[in-house]
Every structure is written in C-alpha cells, then in structure tokens.
Amino acid sequence: MISLNSPIETRAHGWRAGPKLLGLCAATMVLFALTSLWAHMAIFAMTLGIYAMAGTTFLRFGLRRLRVLWPFVAIVLIWHAVTRDLEMGSVIALRLLSAVALANLVTLTTKLSDMIDVVRYLAAPLRRIGVRTMQLELGIALVVRFTPVLAQKGTYLSYAWRARAHKRPNWRIVVPFAVLALDDAEYVADAIKARGGLE
Structure with missing residues (x-):
C-alpha cells in the first residue's frame, strides 16, 4: 500500500519532504478524530480531487494503488452490515482509504532520500x-x-x-x-x- 516515487511529475514533487510528512500526520489525526460519514466522504472526495489536479493519468495511477485494500474494505463492510452498524463500517472504510491514499500521495511525490533526511533531522537529539x-x-x-x-x-x-x-x-x-x-x-x-x- 505504500507506493514508490511516481514517474509522473507533479507540483508536489517540488515541495519539501518535512511539510508533506507533517501534513500527513495532521491529516491522519483529523481522520481518526472525525466520526461523521459525510465528513469522511468529503475528505475522500477531496483526496481524489488532489490526485486529479495532477491529471487523469496520475489519478488512475493512485487509484490502482488502492485496489489492494478491497479485501479489508469488504470485510469491514460485511461485518458492520451483520452487526447492523453499516454507517460506522462505511466511516472506517473511508478512513482507511483516505489515510492510505494520502500516505501514497506523499511517497509518490517524495524521494526516499528526502524522507530519510527528515528522520535523521528528527532523530538528532x-x-x-x-x-x-x-x-x-x-x-x-x-x-x-x-x-x-x-x-x-x-x-x-x-x-x-x-x-x-x-x-x-x-x-x-x-x-x-x-x-x-x-x-x-x-x-x-x-x-x-x-x-x-x-x-
């Protein structure tokens, strides 16, 4: 689910790794804090919109990276359908999809060496x-x-x-x-x- 650097060049490729990783941490915290289905639907739509801003090719590239999640999404939805809490199951599924899509977006547009530099900087103390x-x-x-x-x-x-x-x-x-x-x-x-x- 973690993707390698994308061969498709986007504006995000030129952004610094530190702010992107910090933004990913903040976005993940927001995802786990929210429990509204509509909010998660909006966030997932915004995430797809960010991919689409880089072009349809990059959007398709990102969506293909999410296909490996379908067994987990299916299990979550089936279980919550059985327990009659499909709304919560939908929230969890959308939270999973959004979190992985955002993480993939960071790794697709950030060199591995740049991310390691951030880790090295944070570990300096x-x-x-x-x-x-x-x-x-x-x-x-x-x-x-x-x-x-x-x-x-x-x-x-x-x-x-x-x-x-x-x-x-x-x-x-x-x-x-x-x-x-x-x-x-x-x-x-x-x-x-x-x-x-x-x-």
Missing part, C-alpha cells in the same frame, strides 16, 4: 546522547522500499496460482510468499554486509 540512529533510518527506508515490492510479488504469486489451479488463491500461497520475503531479506542483509554493515 538522540544522537547527542549517544544513541545511534542509523538502524532506525535504514529500517524506515527498507519498509518504504520493500512494501510495494512484496505486494507486487504477492500479486504475481496469485496470478501464478490462478494460471495453474484455475481458481482463486487461498491460504496455500502464504508459505511461498513467506519464502519469497525471507529470500529478499537474506539478499538485502548480504548486500548490507558487503557494504560494511551498519558500523
């Missing part, structure tokens, strides 16, 4: 008392970088399952997906060691 923050910076970089990679590999794994079994993938793809993730982790660990590690 820890370095003054002797705490090494390189691990934190590297950990955030790896999460942002490899979340979409693993999501894409999961999609390819699902396609492979459907091509061979001619039915929807089920829990049996969990083991091969875990093996893929571990293989990537080992490869990255070897690459970090080859470059001197975190010393």
Whole structure:
C-alpha cells in the first residue's frame, strides 16, 4: 500500500519532504478524530480531487494503488452490515482509504532520500546522547522500499496460482510468499554486509 516515487511529475514533487510528512500526520489525526460519514466522504472526495489536479493519468495511477485494500474494505463492510452498524463500517472504510491514499500521495511525490533526511533531522537529539540512529533510518527506508515490492510479488504469486489451479488463491500461497520475503531479506542483509554493515 505504500507506493514508490511516481514517474509522473507533479507540483508536489517540488515541495519539501518535512511539510508533506507533517501534513500527513495532521491529516491522519483529523481522520481518526472525525466520526461523521459525510465528513469522511468529503475528505475522500477531496483526496481524489488532489490526485486529479495532477491529471487523469496520475489519478488512475493512485487509484490502482488502492485496489489492494478491497479485501479489508469488504470485510469491514460485511461485518458492520451483520452487526447492523453499516454507517460506522462505511466511516472506517473511508478512513482507511483516505489515510492510505494520502500516505501514497506523499511517497509518490517524495524521494526516499528526502524522507530519510527528515528522520535523521528528527532523530538528532538522540544522537547527542549517544544513541545511534542509523538502524532506525535504514529500517524506515527498507519498509518504504520493500512494501510495494512484496505486494507486487504477492500479486504475481496469485496470478501464478490462478494460471495453474484455475481458481482463486487461498491460504496455500502464504508459505511461498513467506519464502519469497525471507529470500529478499537474506539478499538485502548480504548486500548490507558487503557494504560494511551498519558500523
């Protein structure tokens, strides 16, 4: 659900990473503070409007990044329909969609190195008392970088399952997906060691 930097250039690409991340934090707090369905519908529409301001191609690009959320949205709506609280389920679903769309908007328009610079700046007080923050910076970089990679590999794994079994993938793809993730982790660990590690 976290997306890599977008190849489609927008005005937001030129904005500083710090204000964008601060705005994302503030927007997320607002999303969790609001409980009105109409307010969440308006915020989601505004979020789509921000994507649309960069052009229809960028809007479609952003919407494709939200498709992975449909199982979670479906589960939330079905559960709240069963418990007869569909309005709250709709609020939660819209909150999830808006939060992920806004987070994707930031990562799509911000270089990873710029976000790491913000983390390094915020962690400066820890370095003054002797705490090494390189691990934190590297950990955030790896999460942002490899979340979409693993999501894409999961999609390819699902396609492979459907091509061979001619039915929807089920829990049996969990083991091969875990093996893929571990293989990537080992490869990255070897690459970090080859470059001197975190010393």
